[in-house]
Amino acid sequence: MKNRISALLLGTALAFAASSGSFAQDKTVKIGVLTDNSGLYSDLGGAGSTLAAQMAVEDSGFAAKGWKIDIISADHQNKPDIATNIGRQWIDVEKVDVFMDVLNSGVGLAVNNLVKEKNSIMINTGAASSDLTNAQCTPNTIHWVYDTYMLANSTGQALVKAGGDTWYFLTADYAFGAALERDTTAVVTKSGGKVLGTVKHPLNSSDFSSFLLQAQASKAKIVGMANAGGDTTNTIKQASEFGIVKGGQKLAGLLLFITDVHALGLNVAQGLSFTETFYWDLNDGTRAFSKRFSGRMKNKAQPSMVQAGVYSGLMHYFKALEAMGGNPHDGAKVVAKMKEMPTDDPLFGKGTIRADGRKIHPAYLFEVKKPEESKGPWDYYKLIGTTPGELAFRPLSESTCPLVKK
């Protein structure tokens, strides 16, 4: 017994000595990939996001420079309460420094509060709600890939300009759907269009025929799908069955991912236009990364923009840590440093992070190719327009984020 106590004391003393000795130059980092590993969004984030994080760690070369980097991953099951519990445990017990991915707006907003309370970091690459960098912005959150304002702005404006001036929304009934519908409505009305109605469907519905019939009856020119993942693919598939497009209405996918297009097949998906900020076949940089990525994916999938964002976000995070000479384990301090430095990586190009935590880069309007235009698997998109970063996202002058000094 006595031996055990003294061993314990010795151990504690050594641990203290070790931690105080390396305080200035702490080179340990723990990354937590919090995502949907089993549900309807797991193809666009999930295991691919964890792989992207691993690739970022390998490419950073940090291990050779004496850093010790760990990655853990968990399934939040699209439930904000589960996500918050995991998040608390990660911060308190696992000592996680940075949360990556965190897709699903409900989950993203919950973790947003948590990282602020605990002075941790979230680099959100998956949630869509623009509130993360507007009313609910924090000094601990960076919103990396896209948001509802940008999607609405790019896709919404393009469609109204092309004559689609009456809209009907099919909206997923949670934070994300509401935000996307709200932001798109604003753009449509501002561009001179009109919203005729909306129907809110529960998340993860399998049958959309009732909702589609209501959209059909509205006679709106554009049926805007303010949903994502499996909900969107099922809506599109069933819309073609009910003759929505043949009847003269146009479907607008406000948020579509390459994995959705892959799941639908080009026969059904052709002609859809929507906005993304990353596509694997954009340039040499994206192609090189995507080739390595898909080679390591079990189903050989190309990366989604969410997964690409995990890689890009972490690379910038590592640059900030390197500039600071170690990990201060102080969320706000690291985020401030990240905002100071310009971003540059092969996937999203040159960019910046604004005071409100919004990462700025160009937005691309794509159209899905016809089957005969596609040269092979995953060759799906035609680029039809690019919005420069400064114009793509919500201007700071309209921001309600308290971090923005006006």
Added chain:
Amino acid sequence: MQALYAQLLVGLINGSFYALLSLGLAVIFGMLNIINFAHGALYMMGAFCAYFLLNIAGIGYWPALIIAPIAVGIFGMILERTMLQWLSGLDHLYGLLLTFGLALIIQGIFQNYFGSSGLPYAIPDELKGGMNLGFMFLPIYRGWVVVFSLIVCLLTWYLIERTRLGANLRAATENPTLVRAFGINVPRMITLTYGLGVGLAALAGVLSAPINQVRPLMGADLIIVVFAVVVIGGMGSIMGSIITGFALGVIEGLTKYFYPEASNTVVFVLMVLVLLVKPSGLTGRAT
């Protein structure tokens, strides 16, 4: 008013899936006393089987309607022979836990290989297009689903309630020892019955493949609703589960029209109400 008719029809279409699935569950529960939580996973396997047949062997929709239920049914019979048969006579809970675990394993394996977004399966050419009914545009495929599943449901009911084979089966569930004394191979009959129930699930899977994405979780999303249908209809009642299947589809369809936010929960609200008033279900006998 027109919109209402349309919603009723759409409800009927969804109801036919509920009916087919709850029918299989009712057959299995009525004859084997097993609460088959693997039903959703087997439904999913039916859809995947159709997908494989088309994309690997080039076998189209119509043969798949026959081959997939048989293939998945055989898989079900193997499950019954190797695992489920050892649970007869034990508490329901064991069967429930075992089948639930099997469902998780099967879904996990499929998800591991095929991801969550699913795979496309096109509507067969013969059933493409639709007709204008005046109050709505009815895709021909959906009309086919209603008619076909209604026929299958009624045939199953006839088989079990009105034929000699069905009578033997029902007798075997009441008193297996006595029926065995008449020279009837009861264990084999039980296995075949499980195969039939599973085949019905797989058939529903094939039917739904062209409408929904073929996804590993397609069954998991549906199975809870279907269990509610079975509970409302009365566990083990064949006709009860057919009628409630269609009826609940319609009620859900109406909810989608009047208050869409509640369309995922309305079935469960009804289940609670029915259980409060008539705990054995609408057509179930009190035990």
